[in-house]
Amino acid sequence: MLVPAGDNNTMLSVRNLSISVGPSGKRIVDELNFDLASGDMLALVGESGSGKTMAARSILSLLPAPLITTADSSIRFEGRELTGLAAKALRQIRGAQIGMVFQEPMVSLNPAVTIGEQMAEGLRLHRDMSRAEIKDRSLAMLERIQIKDPGKCLAAYPHEFSGGMRQRIMLASVMLLKPRLLIADEPTTALDTLVQRDVLDLMVELTRENGTAVLLISHDLGMVSHYVNNVTVMCEGKAVEQGSSTQVLHAPQHDYTRRLVDALPKRSAGGSRRSVNGAPLVEISNVIIDYPGRHRLFARAQPKRAVDRVDLTIRRGETLALVGASGSGKTTLGRAIVGLVRPSSGTISFLGKAIASGRSADTRLQRRDMQIVFQDPYSSLDPRQSIAEIVTEPLKLDAELDRKRRTARMNEVIEEVGLTRDFLERFPHQLSGGQRQRVAIARAIVRRPAFVVADEPVSALDMTVQKQILLLIRSLQERYGFACLFVSHDLGAVEQVADRVAVMQEGRIVEIGDRDDVFDRPRHAYTRALLDAAMLIDRRFADGAGARKAVAQ
Structure with missing residues (x-):
């Protein structure tokens, strides 16, 4: 899908962006084009594996090996070509002019370094400021994001904060440098509803104050509809639909976009409430x-x-x-x-x-x-067991079931959860997130709880x-x-x-x-x-x- 050349207000212009596994390998992103204007918000949306995160990372040359951008790819930031830019020049742009907030702040924040040191790092690298000035700027930003005790926060470590608070601190650290462009990669995926709204409102507020443009990576169309002006829908590395959020989400043209919109939660999808009068x-x-509370020195x-x-x-x-x-x-x-x-x-x-x-x-x-299905099937499924072993394990509690009957029940339940029998020989790491959750459900219902x-x-x-x-x-x-x-x-x-x-x-x-x-x-x-x-x-x-x-x- 071609996008017209950007105008004078265009901050980021991406043309023919292709990302492949090595020089001649499979393309993860295929000829992606989009423009982002100064002070605007654009969302790249799509399912996991659609290529949206790799496209965003390529802007700052943060692709993991062996992924590379192809020779004809072009990424221009404020008129400057970023593809092929020398490492030293890129370091001057990262953080100072283009900031990035990742999905899981506990991964991007160093657990062994205090919040104050991590907030100060960017200012030391990109701004000519004294230690006192850096501390004052950091304290002011923490007050700005409504941290109750900013001084205590600077001396604390990431693990001492909730997920939402860590994401607020990560966002504040990035915005300290007042970048021209903020890339936010699934910034609220792991957060609950109230904290999601809080973090996104803060992101909009801080970026508007500084005139910062935002490239938002998300699979949450409900959230995108609330915050974003323009949307690019990605499927298998390609942009299949582009336009305003109103146009794309309420009058989708591509079958893939229609499937995404159709999957959004709707009251009608739930049907009428069942009458349940059971005992x-x-x-x-x-x-x-x-x-038990945490033990502290001289305190109970x-x-x-x-x-x-x-x-x-x-x-x-x-x-x-x-x-x-x-x-x-x-x-x-x-x-x-x-x-x-x-x-x-x-x-x-x-x-x-x-x-x-x-x-x-x-x-x-x-x-x-009684059984339980956990949030993360990758953690709750034993990686050393095959799917067959995982599903049949609860049946071993019943001594009356011989091997033949256990196998028959295993085959029955794996098909009931929408998987074929060939999955039984696989291991959890060979399955997608949705497939792993189907296995977890099969394990939970195999005994008919x-x-x-x-x-x-x-x-x-x-x-x-x-x-x-x-x-x-x-x-x-x-x-x-x-x-x-x-x-x-x-x-x-x-x-x-x-x-x-x-x-x-x-x-x-x-x-x-x-x-x-x-x-x-x-x-x-x-x-x-x-x-x-x-x-x-x-x-x-x-x-x-x-x-x-x-x-x-």
Whole structure:
């Protein structure tokens, strides 16, 4: 797709950008063209593997070996050709003129160096400033991003902050140098709804103050529709559609773009709420869960309360969504229900019996009927086991099943989750993220459990894969009739699968009710804040006219 030559306002002009594996290998990016004007925002969107991140990294010559840009590729920044630029000249541009914020700040921030030292590094390299001036500039920026104790923050290390706070600090460090262009690569993917909105608002605010242009890399079309003027959609290394966010997201022309938009969370996709009147399966009464506090010199460790006096009932066959920000206690509560965390006080019962923990015989019996699907299947699947071994492992708890019956059940369930039998001989590293999550679901349902905890099962997946996994969970639940505790901060996903919704804030349930009641008539201020922060494209735009009006504003 060709783009007309940029005008005098063009800051970044990319022409015929191709990235290949070595001089004659496969092309990861194929003849990509786009322009970015000074002070504007452009999003490169697409699924994992579409080439958007490699295209962004090529601007600063940060491609991992053996990837290279082809000889006819052109990347011009403020009229200066960047491809083939000498390393010394590139170092003068990186950070000072073009800044980059990566997806996971814990990876890009040095864990062994204080925040103050890391913020000062760019200023020392690119600005003629004294140590006192650097410290003053850093403190002022931390105050600007609303860090409560800037002086203490400068002396702290990255691990002492939450994911959202680390991303704010990373953004502040980059913007200290007031770059002309900011490249933001999936800057909010791992963050919950409220923190996402907070970080993005801060990014827009800081870049507008300095007239900084933004190249945003994302697979989240809902977020893109809220913040970005122009969009380039990438598929298998090529730009398949380009235009304004209104045009591309509300009148998509390419089949691939239509599939991406169709995968966005929509109330209609969830269908009407099912009427669930089953008997109580899980009963939680006045549960408190405390974690030991950190020991400090001359000070007694103060325990941290993760779950605070929670009462909850989950009925047979229903999906109860547990939503809230990171640190609200929802994952801890889910793990306590399946016996992975011991409550400090209170009771949790399953089928009328108290949940057992540890390695007792009662624990093994209960866990036949309850399973958990974790957020990251790459971490929860044993890399040394084949898919066949992973799926059949829960069946070994049943001594009555011989090898033949275990194999038959394994073959049955792997097909039920949408995979073919040839996957059984593979290992987790040979599968995509969506395929690994299907394997994790197969392992969870292979014993036909009565209850499944799904802990953020789609948060690490692309939109189209998210939709497939959510539809799979719904279809399997209808087939087997298990109850599900769906733990998530993604309200779009919750809308599609939940019968009831419970909202957690700081360890407490602040609101609970039928899905439609909670989403359409929220009673608690925190629930309203979550819904306001949720960037659901169908909530914001009722029709094309509404979209155009919102973008104009």
